[in-house]
Amino acid sequence: MESANDADTDFPLQNLPYGVFRQAGQPFRCGVAIGKYVLDLALLEGLGLLDVARGRPVFADPSLNAFMSLGSFCWNSVRQQLLNLLAFGGDDRLQANAEAANRALVPLNDVELSLPFRVAEYTDFYSSRQHAFNVGSMFRDPENALPPNWLHMPIGYNGRASTVVVSPSAIRRPHGQIRDLGQPAPALRPSAHLDFELEMGAIVGSPSPIGSRLSVEQADDMIFGYVILNDWSARDVQTWEYQPLGPFQSKAFGTSISPWIVTKAALEPFRTSTPDREIALLDYLREPRPMSYDIAMDVALQPANATVETVISKTNYKHLYYSAAQQLAHHAVSGCAMTIGDLLGSGTISGPTEGSYGSLLELTRGGKKPLRLGNGESRTFLEDGDKVTMRARAGKKGNAIGFGACSGIVLPAR
Amino acid sequence: MESANDADTDFPLQNLPYGVFRQAGQPFRCGVAIGKYVLDLALLEGLGLLDVARGRPVFADPSLNAFMSLGSFCWNSVRQQLLNLLAFGGDDRLQANAEAANRALVPLNDVELSLPFRVAEYTDFYSSRQHAFNVGSMFRDPENALPPNWLHMPIGYNGRASTVVVSPSAIRRPHGQIRDLGQPAPALRPSAHLDFELEMGAIVGSPSPIGSRLSVEQADDMIFGYVILNDWSARDVQTWEYQPLGPFQSKAFGTSISPWIVTKAALEPFRTSTPDREIALLDYLREPRPMSYDIAMDVALQPANATVETVISKTNYKHLYYSAAQQLAHHAVSGCAMTIGDLLGSGTISGPTEGSYGSLLELTRGGKKPLRLGNGESRTFLEDGDKVTMRARAGKKGNAIGFGACSGIVLPAR
Structure with a gap:
């Protein structure tokens, strides 16, 4: 997983900024940038690797508004879960599943980014x-x-x-x-x-x-x-x-x-x-x-x-x-x-x-x-x-x- | 149907203003005001008495945005259909169906009105x-x-x-x-x-x-x-x-x-x-x-x-x-x-x-x-x-x- 991170990047592990992305032919969904990759949060959520809202999924949305609506306790919880999934010595469910990790990390060069949220005002x-x-x-x-x-x-x-x-x-x-x-x-x-x-x-x-x-x-x-x-x-x-x-x-x-x-x-x-x-x-x-x-x-x-x-x-x-x-x-x-x-x-x-x-x-x-x-x-x-x-x-x-x-x-x- | 109209009202037949209403315990939906009544457009649409979008219904929405999105040709068509349904000598499908007419005309006194549209900006x-x-x-x-x-x-x-x-x-x-x-x-x-x-x-x-x-x-x-x-x-x-x-x-x-x-x-x-x-x-x-x-x-x-x-x-x-x-x-x-x-x-x-x-x-x-x-x-x-x-x-x-x-x-x- 080191390849996802690098010292000169804007997006090291401690950043994890949220965006909305898609590959050609796929729907827009939420991700975080890590190194030269986007981590596909909709995929992680679908695989049960992220415990987010218990109710309907939020990361398959083409904007972060649904995730934001869950409030700051949830924002912090997801950040902790992501840090755990991505850091060595943490939750190894993603790192132990090479096929899932491979699908979940999409090269930034392969994606189109949209407005990350619906602007209210x-x-x-x-x-x-x-x-x-x-x-x-x-x-x-x-x-x-x-x-x-x-x-x-x-x-x-x-x-x-x-x-x-x-x-x-x-x-x-x-x-x-x-x-x-x-x-x-x-x-x-x-x-x-x-x-x-x-x-x-x-x-x-x-x-x-x-x-x-x-x-x-x-x-x-x-x-x-x-x-x-x-x-x-x-x-x-x-x-x-x-x-x-x-x-x-x-x-x-x-x-x-x-x-x-x-x-x-x-x-x-x-x-x-x-x-x-x-x-x-x-x-x-x-x-x-x-x-x-x-x-x-x-x-x-x-x-x-x-x-x-x-x-x-x-x-x-x-x-x-x-x-x-x-x-x-x-x-x-x-x-x-x-x-x-x-x-x-x-x-x-x-x-x-x-x-x-x-x-x-x-x-x-x-x-x-x-x-x-x-x-x-x-x-x-x-x-x-x-x-x-x-x-x-x-x-x-x-x-x-x-x-x-x-x-x-x-x-x-x- | 004369009772729906009257000479002193703000809402005679030639007005037909759009709003969003509900009776206690019911969902908000679209209607037009006519005399002392609201004509329930969601009901008319459901009964097939209004030919609106052919696709999904628009008047069961709690705002008029979906109807507005159909464009001015549709706005004019629905107005004509409503004038026809409500005027004597026009389309008598509503007037001939006393039970439907009764359900479709809700006294204004019995309804709560909401913002008629989602304000974008x-x-x-x-x-x-x-x-x-x-x-x-x-x-x-x-x-x-x-x-x-x-x-x-x-x-x-x-x-x-x-x-x-x-x-x-x-x-x-x-x-x-x-x-x-x-x-x-x-x-x-x-x-x-x-x-x-x-x-x-x-x-x-x-x-x-x-x-x-x-x-x-x-x-x-x-x-x-x-x-x-x-x-x-x-x-x-x-x-x-x-x-x-x-x-x-x-x-x-x-x-x-x-x-x-x-x-x-x-x-x-x-x-x-x-x-x-x-x-x-x-x-x-x-x-x-x-x-x-x-x-x-x-x-x-x-x-x-x-x-x-x-x-x-x-x-x-x-x-x-x-x-x-x-x-x-x-x-x-x-x-x-x-x-x-x-x-x-x-x-x-x-x-x-x-x-x-x-x-x-x-x-x-x-x-x-x-x-x-x-x-x-x-x-x-x-x-x-x-x-x-x-x-x-x-x-x-x-x-x-x-x-x-x-x-x-x-x-x-x-």
Whole structure:
């Protein structure tokens, strides 16, 4: 079984991220990634090697929603069973059954991955202080870049769930109303300022009923896991449309997520505190213990004709001022019901230095300072054929776990 | 069968609105309202009196989503079949079968109604010129009350689908971050400025794929029908939170809709044009024919101890500057995929005069001019125990059709 694991992989034994996969001609079903393989959980469940729900099987579903609905006790139990089945010296029922082990481990190269869960609703936050400052300076007033509410609450807005797609994805350049500087009226045309936003997505695995609030601790318990998220944005559309009710069509044409959900359990060793508070938070947002994670993230850009990608940003999830648990507690503060499959975007993750910004808007100062790429080309915003790849990894060599990649290629406007 | 209909009802033969109902101890299923009865469509389908999908039955479902998914040809066919079954001189298979007719017509008084469809996503627009002007004057600057984009596009934002509830509903007064005038920091407390918003909701019955735009005509074809919608709002929370990304928790605690979906087919006789354009629209938003409706709407308020309600606003859907078809065309302009069960709120419907405003915020000028109620009480914003009832009716006596009521009672904060 050593072959399923290897030191350089994003998916060592201590990761076990969940996804939904199929081989050609077979139905989509749930699995976990281990090394260069997918472990077929539907098969293990069918063979009686996993004790999950006792009732109907959950892993033959083409989404993880049914499994998530069983709750955190069951998530932890299945993780323990999987660790036992896969580690030497544990439960040897799988390792002793060469035929079953062989069928259950499907090479990653042979599978197609789908969205790992049905997205109930998608909410996007704005929780990087540096990003809020950078964008506030450009879209509004550098003197008052940070809105007065920003240090008191994780600002968020409802996004569009119907266009969340799984990596690798083709993203069609959107049309939208765009008004040029000095013009009285807008025109309908393809966005010329297409951008990415480097984010992490938290997946709500347990529901909360309408009318109830959540503590940060309760909120953290409800989170099943995390994926990398690219909140593609049309900046020229956004500038014209976003006042007074927020972004709408400028963010509605596509949001990419990575296909493997890295569980909260796997991320435990990398827990860390959010940055020091500049102003004390209200009680309902205070964290009883570290609720953020130390996860290195980067963004690479590869033009259509380039042979290699250029890494254009390196940052870390821990820079975020608000954790996903705080975001979720705030999301429910009015009594808003939360649903299994809700996706919470962290907001663009921009670190404190120029090379750590999470969008082209910030990296190129609104298009004024083009970025040089490795192949000699330069970029202000994305061009057709550009491939954007985001990666994330927690820990150091030997105990690192990764998220795989979240990539997308820009298609020309239709 | 005359007893099923009557001249004063909201639900005469030419209406036939769809809902989901059950009697005590029975499962929820689909029906249409006719006079004081619900016609049990699951029963008719089971008896072979309706030719619907040939495949699996759709009306035994506890939502109308499966029926909507069959498309507008089928919607029209079922309407014709129902008109035939219910009208004298038509298809007499139901009228000739007294036992079946008796079982199929269930008194409205004996049923419980549920949400008529599974809400996929909820989008709220801002399409009343008077409302945008009134709110812009209060929240921002009276000199520049209308945002520069307002006359060019139906401004909208994504709302929260998980808290859409069916009338009659109990709405729990929400907590939220509220900052008092002159205070540096907010507090968490129950909203003291709880408000309603009188809206119409359009229900998307046909999907559109990611990456495709829609003409206004195509968008209109995709709309299945309309309900009254109350977008409950916490104004004190909204003021503090809404910049820069729009309303979030101030609108997330509850949205009520009326239980009967009045179909586009039933509303055809009441089609009318949207108001004259003040600035020409871009082509993709131009209406090839009348796309709005002449529907009288009103709001009544009844305090806990009052024996009667007071009508506090009378307005008309036709005042809206943008139709639901225009809103939907704009919603998809970026290539945003639309889903069966998407709910589009029209935005608060405020007419040109003070008595026709669609929210307390406007009716009381931000709480500065209390409203006198019939029982001698006055109101600036909603108090615990207040019952808000919205009604809508198209046409004049003899050919009128109604929407029933959308009502909700305010419960004290928890």
